Amino acid sequence: xxxxxxxxxxxxxxxxxxxxxxxxxxxxxxxxxRCPKCEAMLYRKAVAENLDVCPECEHHFRMKGWDRVxxxxxPGSFEEHFDNLATVDxxxxxxxxxxxxxxxxxxxxxxGINDSILTGVAYIKGRRVALGVMVGxxxxxxxxxxxxxxxxxxxxxxxxxxxxxxxxxxxGGARMHEGALSLMQMAKTSAALARYDxxxxxxxxxxxxxxxxxxxxxxAMLGDITIAEPDAEICFAGARVIAxxxxxxxxxxFQRSEFLMEKGFIDMIxxxxxxxxxxARLIDYxxx
Amino acid sequence: xxxxxxxxxxxxxxxxxxxxxxxxxxSQISELESxxxxxxxxxxxxxxxQRAQYVSMLRKIYQNLTPWETVQVARxxxxxxGRDYIDLLVKNFVELRGDRRFADDKAIFGGFGRIGTxxxxxxxxxxxxxxKEKIAHNFGMAQPEGYRKxxxxxxxxxxxxxxxxxxxxxxxxYPGIGSEERGVAEAIARxxxxxxxxxxxxxxxxxxxxxxxxxxxxxxxxxxxIMEYAYYSVISPEGCASILWRTAxxxxxxxxxxxxxxxxxxxLGVVDEIVLEPLGGAHRNPQEAGHNVEQFIIxxxxxxxxxxxxxxxxxxxxxxxxxxxxxxxxPKAKPQSKTIA
Ligand SMILES: [Zn+2]
Numbered sequence: 073x074x075x076x077x078x079x080x081x082x083x084x085x086x087x088x089x090x091x092x093x094x095x096x097x098x099x100x101x102x103x104x105x106r107c108p109k110c111e112a113m114l115y116r117k118a119v120a121e122n123l124d125v126c127p128e129c130e131h132h133f134r135m136k137g138w139d140r141v142x143x144x145x146x147p148g149s150f151e152e153h154f155d156n157l158a159t160v161d162x163x164x165x166x167x168x169x170x171x172x173x174x175x176x177x178x179x180x181x182x183x184g185i186n187d188s189i190l191t192g193v194a195y196i197k198g199r200r201v202a203l204g205v206m207v208g209x210x211x212x213x214x215x216x217x218x219x220x221x222x223x224x225x226x227x228x229x230x231x232x233x234x235x236x237x238x239x240x241x242x243x244g245g246a247r248m249h250e251g252a253l254s255l256m257q258m259a260k261t262s263a264a265l266a267r268y269d270x271x272x273x274x275x276x277x278x279x280x281x282x283x284x285x286x287x288x289x290x291x292a293m294l295g296d297i298t299i300a301e302p303d304a305e306i307c308f309a310g311a312r313v314i315a316x317x318x319x320x321x322x323x324x325x326f327q328r329s330e331f332l333m334e335k336g337f338i339d340m341i342x343x344x345x346x347x348x349x350x351x352a353r354l355i356d357y358x359x360x
Numbered sequence: 361x362x363x364x365x366x367x368x369x370x371x372x373x374x375x376x377x378x379x380x381x382x383x384x385x386x387s388q389i390s391e392l393e394s395x396x397x398x399x400x401x402x403x404x405x406x407x408x409x410q411r412a413q414y415v416s417m418l419r420k421i422y423q424n425l426t427p428w429e430t431v432q433v434a435r436x437x438x439x440x441x442g443r444d445y446i447d448l449l450v451k452n453f454v455e456l457r458g459d460r461r462f463a464d465d466k467a468i469f470g471g472f473g474r475i476g477t478x479x480x481x482x483x484x485x486x487x488x489x490x491x492k493e494k495i496a497h498n499f500g501m502a503q504p505e506g507y508r509k510x511x512x513x514x515x516x517x518x519x520x521x522x523x524x525x526x527x528x529x530x531x532x533x534y535p536g537i538g539s540e541e542r543g544v545a546e547a548i549a550r551x552x553x554x555x556x557x558x559x560x561x562x563x564x565x566x567x568x569x570x571x572x573x574x575x576x577x578x579x580x581x582x583x584x585x586i587m588e589y590a591y592y593s594v595i596s597p598e599g600c601a602s603i604l605w606r607t608a609x610x611x612x613x614x615x616x617x618x619x620x621x622x623x624x625x626x627x628l629g630v631v632d633e634i635v636l637e638p639l640g641g642a643h644r645n646p647q648e649a650g651h652n653v654e655q656f657i658i659x660x661x662x663x664x665x666x667x668x669x670x671x672x673x674x675x676x677x678x679x680x681x682x683x684x685x686x687x688x689x690x691p692k693a694k695p696q697s698k699t700i701a
Contacts, residue, residue, distance in 0.1 A: 155692060156688060156690060157686045157687065157689070158686060158687040158689060159686060160685060162628060162684070162685075163617065163619045163628075167605060167613070167617055168604060168606075168610075216684075217684035217685070217686050218686050220684050221684060224681060246572070246594045246595070248600050248603070248604070250594075250684075251593065251594055251619050251620065252570075252592050252594055252618075252620065253628055253630060253683065254684075255572060255573065255576055255630075256576075256630060256683040256684055257684055258548075258549075258552055258573060258576060259552045259555075259580045259680050260683055262549060262552035262556060263556035263557075263580070263681065264681070265553055266553045266554070266556045267557070269553075270557065285573070286572070286573050286594070289533075289545040289546075289549050289573045290549050290552055291549070292545070292549070293543070293545050293546040293549040294549050294550070294553055307545070308533065308544050308548070309535030314537065314540065317534075318536055318537065323537070326537070326540070326541075327540060331541070335542070335543065337543050337546055
């Protein structure tokens, strides 16, 4: 057990296959898709038009990065920053015949995004904000040096311009391909948040399914106000790691949004369609 | 306290396979010595030669440790643990307990103490030596209470302008139900934020295992050192191997790939300094290891105390802000990015 070493990276792109079936193939190709929660067959376009929420049971599907930006911001208002940064592959990381630098190039091409977060300035219901949106489809929203740098710069920009800061989290944790430098991004972003806090900034963290590992143990849990989407998995150690450690079943609903709110770690659970108005309402209370 | 007297190398050698040759040599030397006493014959030349060979063999092994072997040394059953460093270099230690919220987490200890002539707040992780002690200290795997106790003590140190010294040695924060439901992620996150702006010098030493977020939760400081055969990683080699190689058997390859040893970490800018260990690792000579750690702490506390508080905090921010350099390409042309009026 002493060597039963626990990971900050409970889920990675590579480990997703081991996750509960709930998340497996949520979005198969084709015109139709099955809701993993209510099992209804859904017309894909109808789901997309419903903010990626199941029209039958309100299950919140994972959103892609740009879809989230478009959902949250006033049309055409997102001004992207820091999209010119890229990883230097600091460890020259290779594994089992695979090469991290190549993997990154593939991910960048696939998503059209430089790494696992989109950062910029935008308007939400007419309120100007600094916005960070993690990109779940980019190596499972894992946190590496580029995410840390982009987020730190965004926080500094929010500090300089006295903007409210909104960060939407979706993450499998730290990115092990960048080793301890990924870990350091937890402290780097938290340090930037400390200065933002000292300057009186308002930080609203929005936790979506899943928010895990090093992301949770840093900026995701440091909001002045913390919002979660319904039934999102939010944790430090993944359920599988815990079950293996304690050799016991986990309680029903463990590590879901509703559970975390009961335990006192989340202010409110907000339906995706209400997010914009809720953010606007909170900003109005905290900003003159 | 570890067996601080002359350690029995045969016993130590059994713990790590790559130390077997030196253990064999050590037992040969012991045999010669007892033979000399028993028979009265003079083996001093042979003994001297074998001792010299022993030293060079040990040096050679430790100069050529693979990353995976280094991880083994960092987890060596006789390696000095957190509380051992209290005995080795902290005088007049006054332990303070509890987080005032839930419990006293024994995976993390803390209290007032004196290092050299410096009055400090010492905080550290302690794994425990024998089975009973390991269970009592939860194998050095802290729960939220441990991190909150640490923060409570750091705020106390800030109030009385005492420098904070932390000893890091954990495989990670505890992955349990209670730990999660009492918010271990929030506790670690809060420490990262508060340590980055704590108004007193902070010096951190990774003495054994620097296991991911559970280690970082008490390791944000002005100066961070790692001991020569300690390691610091985002994930354990076994965990990384089981995810990327799909088998924990490939831990050795994962340890290589993760660049988790002291020289790599210094090169990457993860740590500021390496504290050298005695020949053959800290477990062979805890006193010398303790002395080296003490020197590092005293030298840095003295230097940090000279800074004006504002400069100290600016320097700390810069040192963390620059961790993880990225490539800066020319900005892209963005026709779509129009700000609405
Ligand atoms: Zn449904």
